Amino acid sequence: MxxxxxxxxxxxxxxxxxxxxxxxxxxxxxxxxxxxxxxxxxxxxxxxxxxxxxxxxxxxxxxxxxxxxxxxxxxxxxxxxxxxxxxxxxxxxxxxxxxxxxxxxxxxxxxxxxxxxxxxxxxxxxxxxxxxxxxxxxxxxxxxxxxxxxxxxxxxxxxxxxxxxxxxxxxxxxxxxxxxxxxxxxxxxxxxxxxxxxxxxxxxxxxxxxxxxxxxxxxxxxxxxxxxMDRSQVAAGAAGWDDCALSVLATVVSRPTDTRAILDAGSKTLTSDTLGLDGFGYIPAYPEARIAGLSEEHGTVDLSASAQKPAIGAVLRIIPNHACPVSNLFDRVHLVRGDGVVETLDVAARGRVD
Amino acid sequence: MxxxxxxxxxxxxxxxxxxxxxxxxxxxxxxxxxxxxxxxxxxxxxxxxxxxxxxxxxxxxxxxxxxxxxxxxxxxxxxxxxxxxxxxxxxxxxxxxxxxxxxxxxxxxxxxxxxxxxxxxxxxxxxxxxxxxxxxxxxxxxxxxxxxxxxxxxxxxxxxxxxxxxxxxxxxxxxxxxxxxxxxxxxxxxxxxxxxxxxxxxxxxxxxxxxxxxxxxxxxxxxxxxxxMDRSQVAAGAAGWDDCALSVLATVVSRPTDTRAILDAGSKTLTSDTLGLDGFGYIPAYPEARIAGLSEEHGTVDLSASAQKPAIGAVLRIIPNHACPVSNLFDRVHLVRGDGVVETLDVAARGRVD
Structure with a gap:
């Protein structure tokens, strides 16, 4: 598998x-x-x-x-x-x-x-x-x-x-x-x-x-x-982090400064939806890290408050602010159990905007 | 045609x-x-x-x-x-x-x-x-x-x-x-x-x-x-409205109050990108209308400042805040000249996120 x-x-x-x-x-x-x-x-x-x-x-x-x-x-x-x-x-x-x-x-x-x-x-x-x-x-x-x-x-x-x-x-x-x-x-x-x-x-x-x-x-x-579930639902008290079934897997592609990490996930991945929250997602492995900004393909992470800092090449799971539009951005999603990928599915109703 | x-x-x-x-x-x-x-x-x-x-x-x-x-x-x-x-x-x-x-x-x-x-x-x-x-x-x-x-x-x-x-x-x-x-x-x-x-x-x-x-x-x-070009480039002084080549065509699907219109275009169409601007796009035919909020499929337009108010069924052109992520949301775009549709193209590199 x-x-x-x-x-x-x-x-x-x-x-x-x-x-x-x-x-x-x-x-x-x-x-x-x-x-x-x-x-x-x-x-x-x-x-x-x-x-x-x-x-x-x-x-x-x-x-x-x-x-x-x-x-x-x-x-x-x-x-x-x-x-x-x-x-x-x-x-x-x-x-x-x-x-x-x-x-x-x-x-x-x-x-x-x-x-x-x-x-x-x-x-x-x-x-x-x-x-x-x-x-x-x-x-x-x-x-x-x-x-x-x-x-x-x-x-x-x-x-x-x-x-x-x-x-x-x-x-x-x-x-x-x-x-x-x-x-x-x-x-x-x-x-x-x-x-x-x-x-x-x-x-x-x-x-x-x-x-x-x-x-x-x-x-x-x-x-x-x-x-x-997603970060907005956790903020609303409707879910805990452990209930969040959708996550985005992203890689640290740059560490330009001691307190900055850049991810290969931007608004084309996480969406610009804030839903009133600060930042653009939650990184469970680095709970003090703040996804401070997104451009289309880059996520800028502020590590100022994080004692642990991921290295270039680190692969992180991110709970997005809003799960629904993330589904709409991807042609395919991976169904997983634990660390295993059970199946990869086309998002059949993606982009059905009319 | x-x-x-x-x-x-x-x-x-x-x-x-x-x-x-x-x-x-x-x-x-x-x-x-x-x-x-x-x-x-x-x-x-x-x-x-x-x-x-x-x-x-x-x-x-x-x-x-x-x-x-x-x-x-x-x-x-x-x-x-x-x-x-x-x-x-x-x-x-x-x-x-x-x-x-x-x-x-x-x-x-x-x-x-x-x-x-x-x-x-x-x-x-x-x-x-x-x-x-x-x-x-x-x-x-x-x-x-x-x-x-x-x-x-x-x-x-x-x-x-x-x-x-x-x-x-x-x-x-x-x-x-x-x-x-x-x-x-x-x-x-x-x-x-x-x-x-x-x-x-x-x-x-x-x-x-x-x-x-x-x-x-x-x-x-x-x-x-x-x-x-797009609304953010007009705001930056890099373009005029007449230079904006990409527009989103949307229909007024509801007029719940005298000052509110609802469009069939939300964040799945216009994106949530604000790029520091107020609202989510510009409607040339209703320049005083403000696209005040988006959910995934609805755009909420505040008509308070607009003397003219579109009726249900009106079809409007919208200049989005940010053209690039709009391209990424659509499987196809229509190439037009004046009011004629010249051709419809698949957005070949849409969703190529990795």
Missing amino acids: TTISELDTPCVLIDLDKVEANLARAQALADKAGLKLRPHIKTHKLPRFARRQVERGAAGITVQKLGEAEVMADAGLTDMLLTFNIIGAAKRARLKALHERVTIRTVADSAECVDGLAETFTDPAHPLGVFVECDTGMGRCGVQSAKAAVSLARRIAAAPGLAFAGLMTYPAAGKYREAAKWLADAKALFARENMELPAITTGGTPDLAHMAEAAAVATEYRPGTYIY | TTISELDTPCVLIDLDKVEANLARAQALADKAGLKLRPHIKTHKLPRFARRQVERGAAGITVQKLGEAEVMADAGLTDMLLTFNIIGAAKRARLKALHERVTIRTVADSAECVDGLAETFTDPAHPLGVFVECDTGMGRCGVQSAKAAVSLARRIAAAPGLAFAGLMTYPAAGKYREAAKWLADAKALFARENMELPAITTGGTPDLAHMAEAAAVATEYRPGTYIY
């Missing part, structure tokens, strides 16, 4: 034992809370792991782009939620093709989006399920009030080829209580209006431990990053 | 007329200054444009990673400088294979790097050219003093299979005078030591207009971004 030490750098390692533990923990939390789990595959972009999530009990998967849905459908996944407004005739045609072959539902947060879908999907015998996306505090997409959610749900329900599927939100990290209150208020309004509310789906990994509280109103939970 | 309006979003457009104008301008500046031009292909990652740069007078190309060199060699490029320390036996073997088929030279900033190369390259009849990388203010790789440069040059010259090629630097943006002084001091020391200094190669795009000053000491100039 190839060992990690034989790999050329930079490259991505996925620790299979940690993946399995992370999947098991989240599924157990969901089962205990009585929530369906619908993992977001944007983190791994691998059909292998999507199938594994379903095998372990997930109700289906979440995808962010049509291209991801197409890759997953090709790989045999059959139940997916596309949590992105589909706008424009070309994209609606692709969604229709998917709707013919798998169970796929989507979201909308505007009359324009619903009306476009209603134009394309016209078969009452095989309607497209559409959730109303709600902005519960994230400040991204979503209707701004319960009243607007009811109104848009009515518009969906009135379209012969559409079916109102429920409410969908991606809550701001740490704001699960605010999100739950928003959704509870909306649920109450739907009840007052005598409108059926088939499902309420929420996320994500930072507030995984609070799934039981989400379950007071939600019916489904959509975490993504939990399969790999 | 396909028109831009028929393209699905998000996608990357490359304006061919602007590319040609940018190439012509830089080549003319280099010719006037008496400098060889050796463009860095990391920006476009396209053999087509690498060949065009050579056709227009470039002495060869610059690559940052072995994988890029391999793609360019496969595409018929024959003269390249690899401006990255090659560390480790596996990478040296790849470099050796390239050295057998094309003219390729590399850099070193440490005895460890030189000694590794000296172990692999042993043929005095076909030596590997090695530049000493100098840290002239960038704070990345590079020897820290002229004395260290002389010492490392001696080590290279003493290796039978290596040939000392000169000094290489990537100066900090705006610090061309400091870099030139560093190099002039080093050149003086080489002269005092009676050591030949075959070439001095420097860069980059931000200080393109100061090429004549660089020519007082340098012999070669290696700009990269100049072929496309």
Whole structure:
């Protein structure tokens, strides 16, 4: 078996034992809370792991782009939620093709989006399920009030080829209580209006431990990053370093000064995502080292606070700030167990940006 | 001919007329200054444009990673400088294979790097050219003093299979005078030591207009971004908006509030690179709009300061902060002239991270 030490750098390692533990923990939390789990595959972009999530009990998967849905459908996944407004005739045609072959539902947060879908999907015998996306505090997409959610749900329900599927939100990290209150208020309004509310789906990994509280109103939970975890999730208290399944292997290629090391991993490897953190990753073997800056191919490490200093040629594992975009940068990832490389997989849904 | 309006979003457009104008301008500046031009292909990652740069007078190309060199060699490029320390036996073997088929030279900033190369390259009849990388203010790789440069040059010259090629630097943006002084001091020391200094190669795009000053000491100039330009180069005064050849086409998919628009272009499209700028790109049609935040697939636009506000479905062109990593995110780019799509090219050296 190839060992990690034989790999050329930079490259991505996925620790299979940690993946399995992370999947098991989240599924157990969901089962205990009585929530369906619908993992977001944007983190791994691998059909292998999507199938594994379903095998372990997930109700289906979440995808962010049509291209991801197409890759997953090709790989045999059959139940997916596309949590992105589909706008424009070309994209609606692709969604229709998917709707013919798998169970796929989507979201909308505007009359324009619903009306476009209603134009394309016209078969009452095989309607497209559409959730109303709600902005519960994230400040991204979503209707701004319960009243607007009811109104848009009515518009969906009135379209012969559409079916109102429920409410969908991606809550701001740490704001699960605010999100739950928003959704509870909306649920109450739907009840007052005598409108059926088939499902309420929420996320994500930072507030995984609070799934039981989400379950007071939600019916489904959509975490993504939990399969790999990363430095941002450790910072959010959602994981420990030992839970981090994805790491980047990099080599020290220069030691220009006593306190500076240069890695062969820059923003093309670790991404420029800071997610509010200082520096661009964590090096477990050198916990006091700070990845202070990235250019495209170089990572600049400040060793001022580190008593131990890696030599030129040293190969280091790095926990990135944000695992998901790292998956998107690599054509292949190495699945490892301990120091052994079990298999190398193409990242099938990498770069599926549209 | 396909028109831009028929393209699905998000996608990357490359304006061919602007590319040609940018190439012509830089080549003319280099010719006037008496400098060889050796463009860095990391920006476009396209053999087509690498060949065009050579056709227009470039002495060869610059690559940052072995994988890029391999793609360019496969595409018929024959003269390249690899401006990255090659560390480790596996990478040296790849470099050796390239050295057998094309003219390729590399850099070193440490005895460890030189000694590794000296172990692999042993043929005095076909030596590997090695530049000493100098840290002239960038704070990345590079020897820290002229004395260290002389010492490392001696080590290279003493290796039978290596040939000392000169000094290489990537100066900090705006610090061309400091870099030139560093190099002039080093050149003086080489002269005092009676050591030949075959070439001095420097860069980059931000200080393109100061090429004549660089020519007082340098012999070669290696700009990269100049072929496309971007928002950071406009901010640096190296380009105007009309020079920006690369743009991202994105669709407004949501208008959740009066002052917020959401684009289908996030960090997987525009990258999280800020390069010290506020926001994540510039929208020429809505100059007062601010791309305030990115998640992976969503761009959040603040329209507070914009009297005109795009509707859902509007398709916008965005000049990204940093063109180079955008090239790295897309499998394909569309070459355009006016509103027509001339051709769609695979980004051959995309993701060649090692």
